[in-house]
Amino acid sequence: MTGTSTETRSIVVEREIGHPPERIWRALTVPHFIEEWLMKTSFAPVLGHRFDFRADWGAVDCEVLAIEPNRTLSYTWGDHDLKSVVTWTLTPTDTGTRLRMEQTGFQPDQPRYYHGARAGWPRFLAALEQLLARMD
Amino acid sequence: MHDGHDLIFKTLADPTRRAIFERLCRDGERTVRAITVNAGVSQPAVSKHLAVLKQAGFVLDRQDGRQTHYSARRDALAPLIDWTSRMTGFWETKFDDLEDLLKRMDQ
Numbered sequence: 725m726t727g728t729s730t731e732t733r734s735i736v737v738e739r740e741i742g743h744p745p746e747r748i749w750r751a752l753t754v755p756h757f758i759e760e761w762l763m764k765t766s767f768a769p770v771l772g773h774r775f776d777f778r779a780d781w782g783a784v785d786c787e788v789l790a791i792e793p794n795r796t797l798s799y800t801w802g803d804h805d806l807k808s809v810v811t812w813t814l815t816p817t818d819t820g821t822r823l824r825m826e827q828t829g830f831q832p833d834q835p836r837y838y839h840g841a842r843a844g845w846p847r848f849l850a851a852l853e854q855l856l857a858r859m860d
Numbered sequence: 861m862h863d864g865h866d867l868i869f870k871t872l873a874d875p876t877r878r879a880i881f882e883r884l885c886r887d888g889e890r891t892v893r894a895i896t897v898n899a900g901v902s903q904p905a906v907s908k909h910l911a912v913l914k915q916a917g918f919v920l921d922r923q924d925g926r927q928t929h930y931s932a933r934r935d936a937l938a939p940l941i942d943w944t945s946r947m948t949g950f951w952e953t954k955f956d957d958l959e960d961l962l963k964r965m966d967q
Contacts, residue, residue, distance in 0.1 A: 733944055734944075735944045735947055735948050735951070737948065737951040737952060737955060739955050739959075741958075741959060741962065743962045747962060747965060748958075748962065750965070751958055751961055751962055751965065757961060757965065760957075760961045761954060761957035761958040761960070761961045762954055762957070762958075806943045806947075808943075823955075823958075825951055825955075827947055827951070829943065
């Protein structure tokens with residue numbers, strides 16, 4: 725199915741958060757705060773800055789694409805099987821902020837996922853079980 | 861949620877069936893008898909679960925004399941393994957962690 729390997733899709737996670745945009749902006753852009761909720765990082769709030777996120781499972785290579793303090797932040801997100809762009813949008817509300825994360829990317833050929841996937845199966849199925857429990 | 865996902869969830873909703881499939885993923889091809897040893901249910905029950913798994917495309921069977929060998933078809937779960945599913949779960953968790961941090965952050 726390599727003919728569909730450049731298919732572009734995106735995901736959106738959006739949440740109302742009871743904190744002002746300025747506070748959330750710091751959590752999104754100050755490395756020692758980022759490390760507390762996302763991953764270790766060499767991020768700097770500078771257009772064109774190349775940085776990475778690091779976790780025990782690997783690293784993600786990134787570049788800052790857009791930055792508008794307290795409003796929007798966008799960076800590329802590339803790991804071994806996904807090239808994508810992550811865009812954060814902060815919209816003030818009466819009670820805090822609507823925080824939106826959109827990740828747009830294309831999917832390389834699926835079969836690559838199966839290489840070395842064996843070890844991950846029990847963990848994946850545990851996650852599936854949680855998902856099933858939530859579907860009730 | 862489209863039909864492919866429904867079938868996957870229905871097929872794996874049963875914990876015994878899920879355990880059989882997971883074991884075949886981990887251990888490779890096995891006979892019905894070998895699967896039964898660890899399944900905690902009778903051999904006819906295991907056969908019934910294997911039939912459901914086979915019909916949904918989760919396992920392949922291979923006849924060898926009197927023995928039937930079963931193996932996992934791991935691409936049965938492909939619709940769930942694509943990056944959109946993985947990353948949505950990832951970001952949902954990260955949003956939780958972000959909210960925890962925001963409560964702790966100094967003004």
